[in-house]
Amino acid sequence: MLEYASYGLVLLALGAYVLLDGYDLGIGILSLFDRSDRRRKEDNELIATAWDANESWIILAGVALWAGLPGVYATVLPGVYLPLVVMLLAIVLRGTAIELQSAAPGYRRGWGLVFGISSLVATVCQGLVAGGVLSGLSHRGGVFTGGTWDWLTPYSVLCALGLVAVYLLAGAAWLQDKTTGTAHDRAGRLGRPLLVAVAAAGLVLGFGLRVADPQHLRFDQPLRAGLFGLAVAVAVVCAAIAWYGFGRRPDWRPFVAVAGTEAAGLLAIVAATAPVVVPPDLTVHAAASPHGSQLFLLIGVGGCMPVVLTYNIYAWWVFRGKFAQPTADTEAAVPSDSTTAAERPTAVASATGDGPWAAVVVRRVLLTLLAVAVAAVSQDIFGDVRAWIDPAGVAVFSVTALALWIRSDRRSAAAGDFNLQAAEK
Numbered sequence: 001m002l003e004y005a006s007y008g009l010v011l012l013a014l015g016a017y018v019l020l021d022g023y024d025l026g027i028g029i030l031s032l033f034d035r036s037d038r039r040r041k042e043d044n045e046l047i048a049t050a051w052d053a054n055e056s057w058i059i060l061a062g063v064a065l066w067a068g069l070p071g072v073y074a075t076v077l078p079g080v081y082l083p084l085v086v087m088l089l090a091i092v093l094r095g096t097a098i099e100l101q102s103a104a105p106g107y108r109r110g111w112g113l114v115f116g117i118s119s120l121v122a123t124v125c126q127g128l129v130a131g132g133v134l135s136g137l138s139h140r141g142g143v144f145t146g147g148t149w150d151w152l153t154p155y156s157v158l159c160a161l162g163l164v165a166v167y168l169l170a171g172a173a174w175l176q177d178k179t180t181g182t183a184h185d186r187a188g189r190l191g192r193p194l195l196v197a198v199a200a201a202g203l204v205l206g207f208g209l210r211v212a213d214p215q216h217l218r219f220d221q222p223l224r225a226g227l228f229g230l231a232v233a234v235a236v237v238c239a240a241i242a243w244y245g246f247g248r249r250p251d252w253r254p255f256v257a258v259a260g261t262e263a264a265g266l267l268a269i270v271a272a273t274a275p276v277v278v279p280p281d282l283t284v285h286a287a288a289s290p291h292g293s294q295l296f297l298l299i300g301v302g303g304c305m306p307v308v309l310t311y312n313i314y315a316w317w318v319f320r321g322k323f324a325q326p327t328a329d330t331e332a333a334v335p336s337d338s339t340t341a342a343e344r345p346t347a348v349a350s351a352t353g354d355g356p357w358a359a360v361v362v363r364r365v366l367l368t369l370l371a372v373a374v375a376a377v378s379q380d381i382f383g384d385v386r387a388w389i390d391p392a393g394v395a396v397f398s399v400t401a402l403a404l405w406i407r408s409d410r411r412s413a414a415a416g417d418f419n420l421q422a423a424e425k
Contacts, residue, residue: 003288006068006297007277012305013061015266019170019259020054020312026171028094028119029164030190037107039183042323044115046178048102049319051095056308060301067297071142071287075278078144079137080129080151087125094118120164127163131156134269136214136279142287155205155212162201166262169194169242173255176246178323184251191246191254195239202235202265209272214280217272227271235264373397 024047031043066073077084097114104111132151139145172194175187210217219225238260245253275284288294 002294017057023170023174026167032116041107069287075139083125083128090118090122124160127160131159165197173258188247231268
């Protein structure tokens with residue numbers, strides 16, 4: 001039975017990721033279609049308070065899958081390497097864009113574009129992975145035997161489009177709850193059309209699953225059919241509540257209803273496919289690790305989940321209520337939306353501080369190369385390859401990183417970044 005507890009942890013972590021990171025990915029995609037730099041800056045600041053905590057759940061899901069269901073890990077990862085690697089790169093770029101945009105005095109359109117595009121790419125890749133798995137991955141004896149592009153199927157493309165619609169809906173619901181003014185009104189107007197798109201995607205993907213999934217879905221079993229029907233009914237009721245709530249008070253109602261719709265949709269998929277985790281025939285029992293690993297997983301990862309959940313709740317409590325743009329940022333934001341004259345700041349500050357553009361480009365290229373070097377060294381060391389670097393190289397790399405850290409720390413101290421009273425002023 002421990003393997004089903006591990007399966008539950010994986011589902012819990014994946015569900016929490018979809019609920020929590022889904023809305024901020026959706027806000028990132030919505031920012032691509034917003035003409036107001038002020039609202040885009042506001043979207044970024046809204047996400048900057050929670051994106052890192054939200055993405056912690058995908059790490060927990062990966063760890064739980066690796067330790068608890070290694071058969072799934074060994075089958076799925078080789079089958080979806082390409083979209084998974086692109087998704088991880090997009091998530092890294094997205095986090096970089098959020099933090100650098102948040103630290104900038106005004107709105108940086110370049111980082112804003114990176115934020116929006118990387119949010120879209122990460123969402124599409126997640127949909128392709130989910131659709132590729134549901135379409136079935138060839139395997140024999142716990143080893144992937146398919147090709148490089150097996151994940152690219154018509155159903156996986158439909159899943160990607162459907163997930164974009166779901167995240168957009170969640171993003172609109174969150175913006176209605178957390179913003180005021182035209183951002184709030186725009187979110188309320190977008191909610192219902194997006195809800196129609198999600199309903200259409202749900203119908204197409206639901207009926208398409210019987211065709212795409214190579215396993216024979218056993219809806220002739222009363223318990224399975226009952227649980228599936230109950231989950232679908234809850235999803236429909238929540239969607240109806242969200243439809244009524246968009247554009248009306250209280251503002252929290254659409255997001256709670258959308259979250260209920262997402263949770264019920266995930267439970268419906270589980271009810272339709274369990275105990276198979278990788279179609280057509282890899283079950284939870286066949287993919288599970290030994291008893292000792294299961295016990296270690298439940299204690300280790302199961303113990304971490306309440307800590308991460310507490311962090312999420314604490315962050316939500318600290319930033320509860322409507323978001324208010326800091327005065328300095330509001331004045332520095334660059335106006336571009338001619339239709340929102342009421343939002344136009346009275347003063348425009350140029351985004352200074354990075355120096356000449358050539359120096360900025362060189363610095364960002366070097367940072368990118370440093371990130372690639374960190375990834376390469378990590379693979380070399382933890383992958384036990386040790387072909388690129390020896391202990392002396394590790395020491396040189398570590399000393400260089402420490403020197404850069406100390407230099408950056410001293411520059412920040414000289415600039416007064418550690419003087420909290422001056423920073424507040």
